[in-house]
Amino acid sequence: MKHYLIALLGFSLAACGDGKHEAADQTTTSESTAPGIVVDLARFDMPFSLDLGDPATLGADSVEVAFNEEFGWLEVRVGEHVGLTIAEEPGDLQRLKADLDRDMLQKHTMIAQDAEHMVYRSQFPDSDLVYIHFVRVITVDGRTFVMQDAMGPRFTEADVARMNSSVRLKTAA
Numbered sequence: 001m002k003h004y005l006i007a008l009l010g011f012s013l014a015a016c017g018d019g020k021h022e023a024a025d026q027t028t029t030s031e032s033t034a035p036g037i038v039v040d041l042a043r044f045d046m047p048f049s050l051d052l053g054d055p056a057t058l059g060a061d062s063v064e065v066a067f068n069e070e071f072g073w074l075e076v077r078v079g080e081h082v083g084l085t086i087a088e089e090p091g092d093l094q095r096l097k098a099d100l101d102r103d104m105l106q107k108h109t110m111i112a113q114d115a116e117h118m119v120y121r122s123q124f125p126d127s128d129l130v131y132i133h134f135v136r137v138i139t140v141d142g143r144t145f146v147m148q149d150a151m152g153p154r155f156t157e158a159d160v161a162r163m164n165s166s167v168r169l170k171t172a173a
Contacts, residue, residue: 037078039063041086042170044074047140050166052082075150081159083150091137091146093118111157117164119157132157134164 037052044067055061060079067074073087093113100108100120111119117136123129132155138145149155149163 037061037063038168039065039076041065041074046074046086046088046145047143047170048138048145049168049170050076051168052078052166053162058082077150080153081155082163083153083155084147084163085150086145086147088143088145091135091139091144093135093137096135119160119164129154131155132160134160136164136167138167138169140169 036054037058039050039052041049044065052058052063058078058081060081062078064077065074068085071085071087073085075083075085077083093115097110097113097118106122106124109121109123111121111132113119116138117134119132119134122131122133133149135146135148138147147163147167149160155163
């Protein structure tokens with residue numbers, strides 16, 4: 001009887017939702033026929049696309065796009081050279097910079113910064129590992145999105161520059 005109730009509870013929870021989870025949670029694999037890998041994010045209600053560059057440079061020709069419902073962001077990955085997250089949220093780069101300045105565990109050094117993006121190095125004082133991060137605020141039609149490198153992998157400055165400059169806004173037809 002216990003197993004039946006647990007299974008019923010599991011099926012009930014899986015059936016809950018408004019349909020957005022099923023559509024957004026689909027991982028897509030697309031092969032690019034163009035010279036570069038372009039990911040259109042319109043199906044995720046984002047009015048822009050990403051032009052990630054040449055598959056030979058990226059070391060992969062397939063793109064993984066998935067909505068992470070736990071964190072509320074879209075994850076885009078291509079091989080080991082592209083990993084980014086995009087969330088619709090207010091972008092406050094000044095607050096982020098202040099948070100980085102107060103960080104007592106890591107030292108952060110700004111590489112580039114303007115009103116729309118920030119690129120910085122992070123390093124623990126007792127370690128030789130250096131992580132390059134970026135955050136970009138994208139404003140389209142009154143909506144604000146924050147795009148940043150995915151947590152976990154280490155990216156080179158070239159990888160970060162490619163991801164940071166990959167946004168292509170949709171033009172009105």
